[in-house]
Amino acid sequence: MASSLADVAAQLSAPGKGLLASDESTATIGKRLEKAGLPNTEEIRRAYRELYYTTPGMGQYISGVIMFKETLYQSTKAGRPFVEVLAEQGILAGIKVDEGLEPLAGAADGETHTKGLEGLEANCHEYVRAGAKFAKWRATLKVTDTLPSALAVERNADELAQYAKICQNCGLVPVVEPEILIDGSHSQERFGQVTEQVIGATVAALWRHGVELEGCLLKPQMVIPGADAEGGKASAADVARCTVAALRRVVPPAIPGIMFLSGGQTEEEATINLNAVNREAQAVGRCAWALSFSFGRALQASVLKLWSTDQTRVAEAQQLALALARVNSEAALGRYSASSGSHPSTLGAATLHETFRGWNGQPAGNGTAAQ
């Protein structure tokens, strides 16, 4: 029975559920594996993802998993396709469809746009055949006192909307990700302004291209200060207030879910902030969209650390993966209780900030374009 785009989007953004973003490109996951002392081979990548996808009970907290192309076609050790194993848990398969960042001609140094529109339609048909139900495309915007430039904002917004329209035409729910990068020393206030500007432009582009809003999800960053901002990190209360205020101004209620990225926040911060955002939304009232997660690092970092020490510790690693998923599910309902020591993260205050998430000057097309 065919589900409509709106049905799928509603399922992905169901109360208390979120997305596991495990769509790191070969290059990006390679950097993380190597940092953990593991070789970047296809088998290691396969075994690593299998860990999460076969965690019993994951489907209680995770509604969808975003995969990289290689992973969509991989199987468990026993030979069962990942897509099937996930479906058994009621977890939908998603696919990253963009092809990475490249410098934006005419814009400022470090500003990018995202490749992948050419051939997207054909790729989408293929992914649908492979069992994917949703897709994701990541644009990045760099923040300074004067950036992002109007060109970067408009170009990225327009490309996101084109991607979204093509996906919907092929039967995939698009996750629209305009990531405003944490890199930099900008204040939280500046970040809030840029958020309104970028998300506003993105929504306007979705309108222009006739994207069905009920069948699409947004994946933004929470409103936080830059990684090198004076005054350090913001309180969860400030993050919540600024994030909810900004989104209420620019996101129409027809979009069923706002699935935050964790992008550099620690595992614990991401949970606490998500929880605060939901509490704030409940207090303010009248916020119609789900406020949930699409976390990569914040659901994986501790797990990778454990598993990399000994790949036979699968049960332990899965328990940790489930625990991380559970606390974020609670946070997505505003029910996470942050009494000290209760967060399953084993990394403490160690930052998950990586410096290669934006453009790092690498030439395009050789597989090292940062994703």
Add this chain to the structure above:
Amino acid sequence: MQAKMQAPRSAVSGRAAARSRVSTTKVVCRALNSMESPYAEELKKTAAYISQKGKGILASDESNATTGKRLESVGVENTEDNRRAWRELLYTAPGLGQYISGAIMFEETLYQKARDGRQFVDILLAQGIYPGIKVDTGLQILPGGKGETTTQGLDGLADRCKAYRKQGARFAKWRAVVKIGEAGCPSTTAVLENAHGLARYAQICQENGLVPIVEPEVTLGPGDYSIEETAFWSERVYSHVMRLLNEYGVVLEGILLKPNMCLPGLDAPVAPPKLVAEVTTRTMMRSIPPAVPGIHFLSGGMSEEESTLNLQALNEACPDAPWALTFSYGRALQSSTLKTWAGKQENWDAAQSILLKLAKANSEASTGSFKGPHPVPGGGRILQALRTGGAGK
């Protein structure tokens, strides 16, 4: 829960008081282009008050020419005193403030008094009703030969806003009209021009202490176009308007929206309330961010009963709407009231009684609790021709 009305006070004292309460570590969440309007907090409170649950707006801002046509239709001469008397009837209806949170006035009316010498603005405030003021100066035909219009009134608007605020107005209204149902309508020019006018007007109002009611009316007109076509164009128009409001730094928590409900063309069968509600709700959900506190639908030709039943259906369809779904009705509150009065003193109380019944019915509809019967059932559409030529006389 009743929102509280702000006692009119100067913006300066408000700002100084606010500054002493703010902790130095608190982060300010100010939009990218937002103006440093000293009135920002007051505007938000005023907008919240007007859009509070169970209340709506009485649109009594007809120009002298339009008012004249109405008065003449019941045999009353179009004189300043008759216009004054008619508005006195409306504003002194006892207990009107239970259902009405704002009354939009034409410029002449803002400065008028009741027979006993009290200013209309004071009478309204005593009823718990904020005075509002129509600030646009009318429609002008756009080139292109399709009868499309733009709205005038930006020139000198800042000074007029200051004067109106001084007189007691706390919100304003500007009506943009977009025509559909004919080949080529609406043109891109019409959409952009009207969206720009609304956004500039809103910006100027906020800068000068008035909550702008933003009215992009996709007008109910001749033709058999479908309700879906109305919805399509309404989404297009509203999204342009919202986009420009954000670009121009208008604080959305301090505006009110006055859109049309989605209806099929006049020559198509009348749509039942449930369908109107479903399509209109979907259109609003797609176009209007939650920061806007209130959506006050215009009645625009719907009969008094239709206006109430459609509003009731909207609130049934969307009980947890992010914004208030309420009314800013002119004809739908006044038509039978005027007919009952017909200029005769002996009909004064009966006319006020009809107004109160109509206001109550719509107040109930705005909370999804209207059960009927309607005080004026079975009425037909109350249509009026589009007046162009501008200059707001």
